[in-house]
Amino acid sequence: MPFAVYLLGLAVFAQGTSEFMLSGLVPGIARDLHVSIPAAGLLTSAFAAGMVAGAPLMAVLTLRWPRRNTLLAFLLTFLLVHVIGAVTTSYDVLLATRVVAALANAGFLAVAMATAMGMVPANAKGRATSVLLGGVTMACVAGVPGGALLGEVWGWRSAFWAVAVALVPAVVAVLKSVPSTGGEKPVRASARAELRALRRPRLLVILGLGALVNGATFCTFTYLAPLLTGVTGLGSGWTPAMLALFGLGSFAGVTVSGRIADVRPVRLLVIGGAALPLGWVALALAAGSPVAAFVLVFVQGTVSFAVGSTLISQALYAATGAPTLGGASATAALNVGATAGPWLGGIAIGAGFGYRAPLWVSAALALLALVLGGVAAIAGRRSARRHDNSVETDQALGAQ
Structure with missing residues (x-):
């Protein structure tokens, strides 16, 4: 794996x-x-909504830009809006900075995926995806609990300052180590051609499943802190530890996915897809027990990210002919889920169902993904069987 791919993972972190x-x-x-x-x-x-719109939009707008310059522009924009977020006293301004940050993040991730895919062999997309998403999971392991700890000690603004400072070495790393064309021969990319390549039914199904799985993940993850304090009965000081545990699980899931997604993706998706709704139901029922909550938070982090990472890599395999917009569409789909999940969880809490409610919403979303995935698989087999029978008939008629 080229070292520059790991540096992209650092920026993703x-x-x-x-x-x-x-x-x-x-x-x-x-x-x-x-x-x-x-x-x-x-x-x-709001952040996720910005990524939904920003992933395809930024990918199209920067399709012909030198990739290193594009990555730097997105990183510097991300840094600036975090400085603004750290000093504002307005909720509306903070909300706006999250949207702008999301646009920059979406553009960066889409271009980073295309850059990484251009640096690795054609059969190593799963491994490259796991490296990039490893940056996300390490954010859960170290960055997110660290931010929660900073928020506990010095207030939430200190976490925004910490992100701005952490981006400085990422900017230097991209400037020094990432080739301007991402390692592949320069091409005159066509947005229209890439958009045509995104219409494949298999790709659309994978993107829909990714949205549902990620929606389930973020629905619970967003409200994990109030769940722990309001239902499990833990003090707020335990929140960083629980977030780190979820992050360790997600890192384990991405690591497993990186080893399996290129060779046995279907088995992982079937087993993981069936385990996800059961795990969310178990956590909803056992959330009042600290021991059960600790175990299930780790397990759900592992399974959620193993399934989600595998779906991303499968989307990239299915999006041949769209090296940049394929990554952008995967990013957008995951963030459709990340937008809808917290929104649905917030509605459930606001309706008076308590802090367990997001867990039941997560279970419903994961179950829907399992059902739709099964229906799509059955339809795909029937379509393939009809195609094979049609070919056999044509061959038989041709032989007469």
Whole structure:
């Protein structure tokens, strides 16, 4: 694996810390800016919504730009809006900075995926994807709990400052180590041609499943801190540890996916897809027990990211002919889920169903993904069988 791919993972780590750290900062932001817990949770949805729109938009706008310059522009924009977010006293301004940061993050991730895919062999997309998503999971392991700890000791603004500082070495690393064309021969990319390549039914199904799985993950993850304090009965000081545990699970899931996704993706998706809804139901029922909560948070982090990472790599395999927009579409699909999940969880909490409610929403989304995946698989087999029978008939008629 080229070293530059790992440096891209470092930049993804810094940005992933920002995307996920609000899970540990929601109560503090709500108190400081005088908004409700669901309103503070919507900052995560705003970020995800920006990524939904930003991934394809930024990918198209920068399709012909030198990739190193594009990555640097996105990183510097991301850094600047975090400085603004750290000093603002307005919820509306903070919300706007999250959207702009998301646009920059979405553009960076789409271009980083295309850059990484251009540096590795054609049969190693799963491994390259796991390296990039390893940056996301390391954000859960170290960055997000670190942000929660900073928020606990010095307030939530200190976490925003920490992200801005962490981006500086990422900027230097990209400037020094990433080739301007991503390692492959320069091509005159066509947005129209790439868009045509995205219409394949298999790709659309994979993107839909990714949205549902990620929606289930973020629905619970966004409200994990109030769940721990309000249902499990743990003090707020335990939040960083629980977030780190979820991050360790997600890192384990991405690592497993990186080893399996290129060779046995279907088996992983079937087993993991069946385990996800069961795990969310188990966590909803056992959330009052600290021991059960610790175990299930780790397990769900592992399974969620193993399935999600595999779906991303499968989307990249299915998006041949769209090296840049394929990564952008995968990013957008995952963030459709990351937008809808916290929103649905917030609605359930606001309706008075309590902090267990997001867990039941997560279970429903994961179950829907399992059912739709099964239906798509059956339809795909029937279509392939009809095609084979048609070919055999044509051959038989041709032989007469």
